[in-house]
Amino acid sequence: MSMLAEAPLKNATPTDQELIDFVVREARLIDQQRFDEWLDLYANDAFYWMPLEWNQTDPRLTCSLMYEDKLLLSIRVERLKGARTFSQKPKSRCHHVLQTPQVDSRDPTANSYVTWTPMHYIETRMDEQTLFAAWATHHLSVENGRLKIKLKRVDLINCDAAFGNIQLFM
Amino acid sequence: MTRYAGNVAAIRALVRDQEVHRDVYVSEEVFQLEMEHMFPNSWVYVGHDSQVPNPGDYFGTTIGTQPVLLVRHTDGTVKVLHNRCPHKGTRITSETCGNAGKFFRCPYHAWSFRTDGSLLAIPLKKGYENTGFEQSHAASGMAPVRHVRNYRGFVFAKINDGGLDFEEFFGESLSSFDNMIDRSPVGQLKVAGGVLRYMHNCNWKMLVENQTDTCHPMVAHESSAGTVVEVWKKAPPGTKKPMAVEIIAPFMSPYEFFENMGIRIWDNGHGHTGVHHSIHSDYSAVPGYFEKMTAAYGEDRAKAILGENRHNTVYFPNIMIKGPIQLLRHFKPIAANKTLVESWTFQLVDAPDMLLERTLMYNRLINAPTSIVGHDDLEMYERAQEGLHSNGNEWVNLQRLYSPDEAGQTNVAVNGTSEWPMRHQFRAWTKFMTMGM
């Protein structure tokens, strides 16, 4: 259970292994549909960003698939629970396969840590199963002895393709 | 089995005053006839000329299911060409958009064409001597779509020679384009922000009808907009309303709001919701914008332009625009049960960036495959596409607020929850389906 519990960091500065465990845990919380716990991993000023364009740099004046602050993320989580959320009757399920996250940068002075994680993500609903390939970039920082997500960026390999509904979180 | 080809009576019988037969949504044969007749007889949106600013620039799209190219010719005019090599049919461009330089060159045998489609050169030309080549279809190059009209940047084309001319086809409905474009202090729009593409397993007409369906938001969107309203209620008093809440919450407006907002009916299937107000009416002001508009147009005219809050304007057959936020949705038919929805956004030239930011946020929150509002709608279309296969009832009801004298009336504003616009779209559908058949 140790990996599942959100353990406080052992020291003020997270180790690479702690960063890796955090990223893996985040994916697991989504797969297990523990969305309230999942939301707790995000800082209050966090963003979840899924670009629409390859190598997109601007989330403001270029459209994205998702660019959501914590309010919008919490609305999504609430919506998934709704009695009249017809597109979730029956519910979607999802599954992540991650490569081992790589620590791209660590800057304790700036309280900023960045990991990079290639992954496959599968979402299913009824008889449909859809596979997505993506790279997740996590920008993390330490708040009150715990890691928090400041920005999660999910770059789909086919970000500009025409998709049907993508309902959960990658 | 063909039931409808060449059978005008059978096609007409699909559309009654108050209901339509399910075959208009589920029959592959009807779909093929739409592609052969209805789309070629109509003025269909191709693209915006800001997508091809320089000579040689091209943009590949479809009219119905036919591939075409929007091209900026060397003389600065915009052409629409059938995207097909006259030799063996190869699609000329490999990417959706780009620049061809001075000429297109087919990747198969290197025939080349000027940017108006005319044949420029063929390798080993000698081999065609004394073959009567000059008389062939191929000798005239890539076929241009002959009827093209650039309306203030928005390019439409009609494939067939018959049918209505541009003014007759659109008439007063062009006022919605005018209002969208006049919102720029210099009266100009530019495609900006990228295009969202969303695949729908349903008939394209379900999307078109939905643009004037004002009885569904508070029901189907309770999941998304309703949740926004609920979550927002819990915000500490005095918190500034975020742009996202301003955008999504009005979808939960009560029936009354939609009844009172009104729908206008024009000729040929066009019309718009939001005669008096709309879900876009209460957005907060963008700093500096009104001042710019006043400087450009004078205060009265600026107020008149920004006072229009048309919600959705449907241009028959397959686009919808939202003037107040400069957004255009293109419902591209692929098969009877498959439609690609492209959502395009525009920048008001010389206006504050925040307007584009809001437009993009709207697009992302409402029209994206990763949105939540869009999920609500697509779920309903796909359920309808399946449910229509039931033999329990072959008819779709469009009866709400029907009045027997409505056919032939035009430019009227009616109750905002009327299904008149849908009946009206189907009258146009029959007209352009059977025109010249």
Ligand code: FES
């Ligand atoms: S097919 Fe185009 S040149 Fe032969």
Ligand SMILES: [Fe+2]
């Ligand atoms: Fe809707």
